[in-house]
Amino acid sequence: MNSHAENTRYFVRLTPSQRLQHIILVVSTSLLIITGYMVQAEAFVIQSFGNYGDTVFWLRGWIHRIAGATATAICVYHIFYVLVSKEGQSWFIDMIPRPRDLLDVWQNISYMLGFRERRPKMDRFFYLEKLEYWSVWFGMTIVIVTGIMLWTEFYWPEFFLRIASAFHLGEATLATLAIIVGHVYAVHYNAHVYPMNTTFIDGMISEHLMKEEHGMQYERELAIMNGTAEQAPTPHGELARLIDDYRNCITYLLARMKGKPGPDTEETRVDDDA
Amino acid sequence: MHNSAKKHTLKTLALDIFMGLNFVFLLMVAVWIVWVYYFRGPIDIVTGKTRDSDQELLMQARSEYTKHFHGMDLVVIKGIQTGSLCVDCHGDYSHYKGQKVRALFNAHSWFIACEVCHIKPEQGSVVVYRWLDNKTGHELTTLTGENGDYGATIVPLKIDNGKTSRLDRSEDDFIREYLQTRDKLNDEQKKAAEERMHETMTKDPVFCDQCHKENGFFNFTDLLYTPQTAKYLETLDMGAMAKTYKEFHFPTLFDK
Numbered sequence: 006m007n008s009h010a011e012n013t014r015y016f017v018r019l020t021p022s023q024r025l026q027h028i029i030l031v032v033s034t035s036l037l038i039i040t041g042y043m044v045q046a047e048a049f050v051i052q053s054f055g056n057y058g059d060t061v062f063w064l065r066g067w068i069h070r071i072a073g074a075t076a077t078a079i080c081v082y083h084i085f086y087v088l089v090s091k092e093g094q095s096w097f098i099d100m101i102p103r104p105r106d107l108l109d110v111w112q113n114i115s116y117m118l119g120f121r122e123r124r125p126k127m128d129r130f131f132y133l134e135k136l137e138y139w140s141v142w143f144g145m146t147i148v149i150v151t152g153i154m155l156w157t158e159f160y161w162p163e164f165f166l167r168i169a170s171a172f173h174l175g176e177a178t179l180a181t182l183a184i185i186v187g188h189v190y191a192v193h194y195n196a197h198v199y200p201m202n203t204t205f206i207d208g209m210i211s212e213h214l215m216k217e218e219h220g221m222q223y224e225r226e227l228a229i230m231n232g233t234a235e236q237a238p239t240p241h242g243e244l245a246r247l248i249d250d251y252r253n254c255i256t257y258l259l260a261r262m263k264g265k266p267g268p269d270t271e272e273t274r275v276d277d278d279a
Numbered sequence: 280m281h282n283s284a285k286k287h288t289l290k291t292l293a294l295d296i297f298m299g300l301n302f303v304f305l306l307m308v309a310v311w312i313v314w315v316y317y318f319r320g321p322i323d324i325v326t327g328k329t330r331d332s333d334q335e336l337l338m339q340a341r342s343e344y345t346k347h348f349h350g351m352d353l354v355v356i357k358g359i360q361t362g363s364l365c366v367d368c369h370g371d372y373s374h375y376k377g378q379k380v381r382a383l384f385n386a387h388s389w390f391i392a393c394e395v396c397h398i399k400p401e402q403g404s405v406v407v408y409r410w411l412d413n414k415t416g417h418e419l420t421t422l423t424g425e426n427g428d429y430g431a432t433i434v435p436l437k438i439d440n441g442k443t444s445r446l447d448r449s450e451d452d453f454i455r456e457y458l459q460t461r462d463k464l465n466d467e468q469k470k471a472a473e474e475r476m477h478e479t480m481t482k483d484p485v486f487c488d489q490c491h492k493e494n495g496f497f498n499f500t501d502l503l504y505t506p507q508t509a510k511y512l513e514t515l516d517m518g519a520m521a522k523t524y525k526e527f528h529f530p531t532l533f534d535k
């Protein structure tokens with residue numbers, strides 16, 4: 006927890022565009038959660054508005070729609086961002102799940118249960134971050150589609166509206182709990198970052214945290230900085246590495262089926278760390 | 280050194296308290312959301328029991344609806360003895376056109392005489408609307424009961440030279456005669472009789488928003504409503520609701 010010492014080096018983790026996308030999503034999602042759950046509010050809460058109840062709930066509806074449209078817009082923007090821009094493509098490639106993630110899950114859980122000495126060295130995004138990211142894609146698809154259905158209720162039979170309503174509330178509940186229990190813990194209450202991970206503001210990550218949570222990327226960046234990289238690799242977003250990872254996995258599995266040790270076994274990987 | 284260390288401790292303590300409170304708040308929100316999603320609603324999916332407040336209501340509803348598959352034992356008796364004869368041909372639930380609003384109209388038939396909305400406005404005579412007791416036909420002086428169930432009907436009364444007459448009964452003699460003799464009439468005679476008895480009816484009846492507005496069709500205070508209820512009935516935006524929405528439900532959220 007000495008992250009602000011003067012001699013600490015910092016790495017870029019989030020670009021300005023990514024930070025802007027994040028903050029827009031934070032604000033719109035917070036508004037959506039508040040105005041959405043107002044519909045479920047207890048009677049005494051609604052009664053406490055008194056004569057302003059109608060006005061408050063009229064505003065509630067509009068704020069929910071505006072925030073929903075904003076969240077939709079930022080999601081659409083993000084699709085173009087990952088398709089078109091260089092940093093977006095890099096982000097997307099590194100977010101694609103790979104066989105190593107399964108190994109990370111196994112090794113990290115073993116570490117947390119005390120069966121391993123240290124955490125596995127993880128890449129730019131480790132499996133929990135990938136899960137969170139892809140659950141936003143999954144969840145946003147559901148809430149946007151059902152949200153549009155509920156907004157255009159004129160055009161739908163009641164049967165579909167009921168399904169849409171159930172999905173909208175269900176996915177919102179899932180997302181809200183995931184944010185409160187998962188994300189808020191990870192960025193506020195996790196001992197590494199308590200009381201707050203400031204990466205979403207300044208985009209920087211300290212060397213200590215980088216080493217701790219993204220060991221593989223840290224080593225790669227270090228090798229580039231020191232000029233000791235073998236064949237000028239990019240620190241992140243390399244499609245070849247993703248393909249390699251899958252190829253290694255398949256080769257390894259095929260070799261195991263034939264009874265030979267593979268090229269990229271768990272043992273060789275962990276020994277790097279010593 | 281000592282001071283700064285103390286300061287630092289106080290600062291971290293304050294931060295810890297702040298973050299702790301945040302944590303408790305978020306935890307409460309999370310618990311409430313889980314409760315809303317999983318345990319809320321008329322039926323508790325875990326225990327299969329209903330919430331206390333709904334228990335009685337649900338049991339009541341169940342006992343009503345489990346009597347017969349189609350609830351055929353439920354008979355609604357209006358108990359009206361001085362009503363108009365329209366229902367003899369058109370039935371108690373006479374509004375069938377207009378899927379959206381027919382239920383609302385039929386609900387209004389419970390306490391409003393057909394002629395209130397369907398009669399042509401007469402020129403040169405004063406028409407007032409009064410609650411008349413369903414059994415005795417006397418004018419009500421106070422409303423007892425709830426939500427339109429006052430044992431009375433709103434009836435249009437014509438005042439002509441100080442003489443008051445019920446507009447919903449004006450054709451009664453003719454209609455009674457017709458009902459008794461219609462089997463003996465031929466199609467042309469029937470058609471003529473029907474035209475005669477409907478000639479005071481308008482093709483453009485009163486719609487929701489003509490009554491439910493300020494200075495509308497009715498003066499709700501004259502109809503014995505309290506000023507508060509009168510204001511409520513005036514500001515009910517029923518017309519806009521019927522015109523704007525394809526499907527709607529009766530709100531109970533802000534009802535008085």
